[in-house]
Every structure is written in C-alpha cells, then in structure tokens.
Amino acid sequence: MVDKIELIKKLLNSDFEKNLFEASLWNLQDRKNKLRFNNFAYSIRELSRHFLYSLSPDENILKCSWYKNETDKKNGVTRAQRIKYAIQSGLDDKFVNDNLIDLEEIKEIRIEIAESIDVLNKYTHINPNSFDIEETEIEYLSNNVIKALYNFASTILQTKKQILDALDNEINEEFIQRVVYENIDEISLLSTHQSVHAIVPEQFNLKKIDSNSIYIDVEGYVEVTLQWGSNSDLKNDIGAEMHTSFPFCALIKIKIEDDIENADIEFEKFDVDVSDWYE
Template identity: 45%
Template sequence: MTTTIEKIKKILKSEFENELFDASLKNLEDKNNKLRYHNFSYSIRELSRHFLNSLAPEERILDCSWFKVETDNGKPTRGQKIKYAIQGGLTDENLINMNFDIDELKSTIKEVKTTIDSLSKYTHVNPESFNLTENEIESNSQKVLETFEAFVETIDNYRETLKDFLDGKIEDHMIDTVIYNSYENIDSLAPHYSLEYSEVYEYHISEINDREIIVDVFGSLSVTLEYGSRSERAIGDGLDIGESFPYETQIRYKISDRFPSDEYEVDSFDVDTSSWYGDDDITDEELDKLIEKEE
C-alpha cells in the first residue's frame, strides 16, 4: 500500500487535497473505531470529488458549447465533468472532423465514471463490513486507493493522448510565422539592430479549456546589434555583434472545427536578454573595448 500512497501524493495538486488525503489515511490508524475503514473510504470518495472539480470547474463546463442540462438543478453531471477534464470545450463533432477516435474517447469517459462510482460501494455500512479483520481492512483499503489512482491516471493519460494527437497537427513553419510577426522589440540593447531569424525549438499543448487550446512555445531570436553613428559606421568605426536570445510565449487558438484555428492570439512577450548583461549592465568603457577588439 505504501507504493500506491506515494504515487497518489505525486498526483494530488493542491495543499487541501494533500491534507485531506493524509487525514483519510489517519482514519485507518484508529483501531478502536469499527467505522475506521468506512470513514477512510468516504474520505477518499470525497477526495475524488474535489479532485475532479479541480480538473473541471463548473463555470467552465457551463460555458462549453456541448453542455446540455441533464440534472434537476442544472449542474453538470459527473460524466460531463469527466468529459471536460479530458477534452475541455472541444465537441465530439470537432474531434470527429479532426479524425480523432471518438468511440474510444466515449468508452474511456464511461470507464472513468464507473471507476469513480465504484468508490461509493466501499462506504456502505452493513453487517458484512462492520467487523472486518485487520487483514480485510488492509486489503480493502488497498482496493480503494487503487481505484482512486486508476480514476486519476485514466483521465490524465487520455488527456495527454488527446494533446499529443493535436500536437501532431501543428506544423513547424506555422508556429515560426506566428512568432516571427509577434516578437517585442529589443531597442534597449543597441542604437539599431536587425532581425536575422526567429527559431522555434519546442512547442506543446499545455491546456485545453472551454474556449481555447493553449500552445506553449519556446524559441530563440537571432539579431545583429549595430553600434556606432552613421558617420562612424561610414568610416568603419562601427561594430556589429551577432547575438541569439531565448524567448517563451503562448499561442491561444480558439476552439473550432479545425486545429490549428485561424483565430488565435499570441501572448505579448519579450526576449530574454539577461545573457547579454551578465551580472551587470555593459558599460561604455566595455563597449569601447569590444569595438577596439573587433577592429
């Protein structure tokens, strides 16, 4: 059971979830309480509820175009929460248009719901479960923990499967073009500069929410920094220094029938020029030495 506990601790996201999990385990230590196993099971079921809510906030689900009221109180069902946790605001029709296996997705959502529902059976108090032996409590508690772990890992793994599928639809040149036209200037480094090229060396989908698919982008910007006045450069007293600076940003694609969508926004960003300055800003004296060295 120790291995399972360690794996779950790595899965939990918030301080509250970790505290609730620790408190749930404490129930098993109360050997004078015949309800310790049931209290433990109930607490883990509540943990699963909080964890799913963190993956699928109610207000986000209500904003999805695929959401339909299926309850008397108008709140999302457990199945709808699982659907959002995996595919966000993407509709089944969106995914079909992208040639994603929607039948497998529906089967996975059903599987996760069945797994969560099964946690409830462990909370029932009846004569058969009231006087469990120590070995039975340990064995049943392990099943509860494995059920919770399976619920979380199935959602996480399938969500990553969907992200990988969408990642495969992004073309390098597409990202290069978007970023090339969106970088912030770097006027503070030199009187003048010229952009040589922008290179993207990594990108991946970080989030699928109710309205957009967010792509994290990491790259570098190669520039030529130009020093010296026009007259100085005319007589060869200027200096050109080629530099490459890293940057990172996000592209937010609006959810639509195709991905990447033509509707997107690039978060404002600037290149990381800390390598140019080192520990201190370059001084005029140091710049003069650079020019002399170049000559």
C-alpha cells in the same frame, strides 16, 4: 497496496488533497473504531470528488462549446460532463475525433472512470454487512478502494497526456514560426529597415487548455538584418547593415476551433529581448 499509495500521492494536485489522503489512511489504523473502514471509504470517496472538481470547475465547463444542460437544475453539470472536461477540457468533440483520439476510446475511458467512482461509493454505505468488519475483510476491501482511486486518477491524467501529446504534434515548429513572424515590433526601433530571415522556436510547450483556448509557451530566437539608411545609401557607403539575432519569449493563445491552422490567435505576451543591443 503500498506501491499504489505512493503513486496516488504523486497524482494528487494540492496539499489539501495529499493531506486528506493521509488522513483517510489513518482511519484504517484506528482499530478500536468499528466504523474505521467506513470512515476510510467515505474519506477516499470525498477525495476523489475534490480531485475531479479541481480538474473540472463548473464555471469552466459551462463555457465549453460542447456543454448542454442535462439536469433539472439551472447550469447543472453531470458527472459525465465533469469527467469529459477533466480529459479533453474545452476541445470540441469533432476536433478531438478528427485530430487527436477516437471519441469511442474516450467514451470507454469515461465508463472506466465512472465505474471506479461507483466502487468508491459502494463502500461508503453503512449496513449490517459493512459494520465492524473483520480485519482480513478490511484488508481486502481497502485494497479494492485504493485500486479504484488509483485507476480513477491515473486514467484521467494518462488520457489527458495522450491528448496533449497528440495536440503537440498538431502545433508544430512550422506553425509557431508562421505565428511569431507577424509579431516582431521591438526590432523596428533599432534601425531604419529590418528584415527577418528566420524564426527559430527552440522550445515550446502546451501550458494549459481551458474551456475555449489553448495556451502555448514559446522560447527561441529571431535572425534579422538591420539596415541604416536606404539601399541607395548602402551603395554610396553612407549606410550600414548588420546581421544579428535576438532571443524572444511568447505566450500564444489559440481559440479552440475545428482546425488549428485557421483558428484565431492572440499573443498574451510577446517579448523580443534587445537589451544586449544597448549595452
């Protein structure tokens, strides 16, 4: 159980979740309290609820193209929908199935996660059979609870990573080059004419996926030729040209569609650093 406890601490997202987990474990140490296991189980169940809600806020789920109200409440969100968002965010089922991961696999994973939550719920009920439990039984049951929490958290995060890795292959260097090529304005201020020879994204990573967009951080450099004067001026030696490069950084926002290549693309940020030019 100790190994899983340490792994769970690494999976939790916030200081609140980590503190709640520590407090939950302390319940098991209170040997004078006949409800110590029940308090432990209840606290862990609440931790799992906070963890899932932190990954899948209601306001994000309601904006997803795949969302539909399956409850008797206005803008209701089911547990299954919350798990779905925690795994695939706003990515459409068809896009996920066609490009990233088989939907049947995701359905099986969602069932596994739901079963882990059911295990946590099971041990929170107080009845004659779960009151003032013997020490050996507490050890056995607490191991089951910790295992369920670990399976719950790790399955969500591992599947999310699997989707992100698959999406990373879709958004390749060629795609980044094409997108960035159309958005270089800073260089136009440096000379009469400019021509871009190469866009080199040295690193790019998926920053996040929300209800309707994918965000990508990109860093790299652009290779350009700067020209002063016309082509005729160059021939008459009264113009000049220079080959150089400039670093750039960008935050690209891609609207989620069935096809990445044809998706709407916006730049949340695009900066070419030409500061060295003026030094």
